[in-house]
Amino acid sequence: MEAHYIKHNTKKWLFSSCSINYIRQFINTLNSKGDNCLARVDDHHSVSALGVATQKWVGEVYTPDQLCVVYYGKGSYFCRHEYEGNFTEVCTKFWCYDATRDGCYYNEAGNGIACGSGSWCVQDICKKDQRAPSHSDSHCLAGDQEGIVENHQTCAQIVKSTPYKCLQNRFKYKCCDSCKQANAQSVSVDTQCQNKFGSGSSFCRGAHTYRDNGFSKLCENLLCTNVTAKNWCNGMDAYEKTSCGDRKWCINGQCVHDANAPQSNDACPMGDIQNDRSVTHYHLTCAELAVQKPRACYSSHTAGACCETCDRIKQPVKGCEYGDHHSGCTKSHCGSYNQDRLNTCCHTCRGTSIVG
Structure with missing residues (x-):
């Protein structure tokens, strides 16, 4: 006899035709003799626990957490997060934590496991059944993780x-x-970074992935500065309701529009880094550079870290959005400057052109 077991499939067992014929003949022989033990419950225990249990499905006897302990032993639990609130696949993929492998692995669920309000697993299929319990929240069928x-x-x-x-x-x-x-x-992105990577970490506002694709990408991967190597960014999952644009926030790892989300600037939905003098080469905070050194915003690092301030003080003059690019520009000398110097001193020497 040969059989193959297939996980994540409603037809888990595959038998050869000769094995199927043998099984049928054997059961028919037992039935003809009136001695088919497969059709009755023999429970000789003083407390008839077996008799009671065999009249119920496994999902009626065990909670999902308890069933995981049966499968994988002490320390196991039902991995609710694998379903993200949608339990329609639980009948063929029953995820449990395995302490020996330190991860979640799936097994078969068994009959009677809830897969929706008024629905449970029957032969690996999620079926509506009037006997199945109803749930007020179909996204939380198993309740809290126990213990x-x-x-x-x-x-x-x-x-x-x-x-x-x-x-x-x-x-x-x-x-x-x-x-x-x-x-x-809602929790600010900088606080999220600190919760994950420690004090001193902050959101990598100037990262190329955001400059190239916009801040909607932060919902998929929130990049935070490495506290030991400031030029490196580490990724994490953004919290729910993290602002990713005007009237947009992160839900289940995606940036979605929602009337309940706060109004914000699409160019800087998370605001400036607060009270951090490392954002500029001049050791100024974002609030200070607006008054003292607006040209710091020409730096892509500073423009990212102080995106709210830099966007607010930006002027509609191409190439001169934040005034002169360097210090030392003198208006009386503008007539002697070459074109490169005029571009550098674009604010001081505005209106000056090279003749000849």
């Missing part, structure tokens, strides 16, 4: 102490019930 989630805290404890974590995709699905009670306010 300790991280840092020796349960979902309820984490949400109470750090509600902003409900804006993190992975966490909001782990603790979907508790996060409904969280009053999570």
Whole structure:
């Protein structure tokens, strides 16, 4: 006899034709003798737990977290975040955390696992059934992850102490019930970077990926300065409701338009880096350079870090948006400057041209 087992498939077992015939003949023989043990429950325990259990489907006996422990042992749990609120594939892909491999792996779900409100898994297919329990929130079918989630805290404890974590995709699905009670306010991109990479990290506003493609890309990959190497940026997942444009914010890793999103400047939806003198070569903050050294905005690094300020003070003069490019320009000398020098002193020498 030979059989092949296929995961993520409604027809998991494939038998040869001779094996199928043998199985059918064997069952028919048992039935003809009235001795088919496959058709009855033999439970001789004093407490008839087996008899009760066999009248129910696995999803009625175990919670998803408990079933994962059955599959992978102590420390396992149901990986809710893999579904991102859509459980229609749970019947063929039942994701569980495996502590020995430190990751989530899928197995078969079994009958009776909820896959929607009023729906459950039947022979690896999500089916509507009047016997299936209804759920008020189809995006949170399994509720919070049971027990300790991280840092020796349960979902309820984490949400109470750090509600902003409900804006993190992975966490909001782990603790979907508790996060409904969280009053999570949007978190600035610089704070997100500091939460992830430590004090001193900030959003890489001037990164090429944003200059070339716009800030909608930050929802897919929020780049943060490396605290030990400022010229390097590390990536992370942006929090939910991170501003990525005017009336736009990040939802499930995508920049989407939403009337509830705040108004902002598309060129700088996250605003300037605050109170950081490393944004310019002149050791000025963004607010200070607007008054003292507007030409600092000609630097792509400064223009990114101080995008709000630089956009505000920008003048509609091509090549001279922030005044003279360098110091030392003297109006009385403009007539003797060559073209390159005139371009450098574009504000001081405006209107001056080379004759001859």
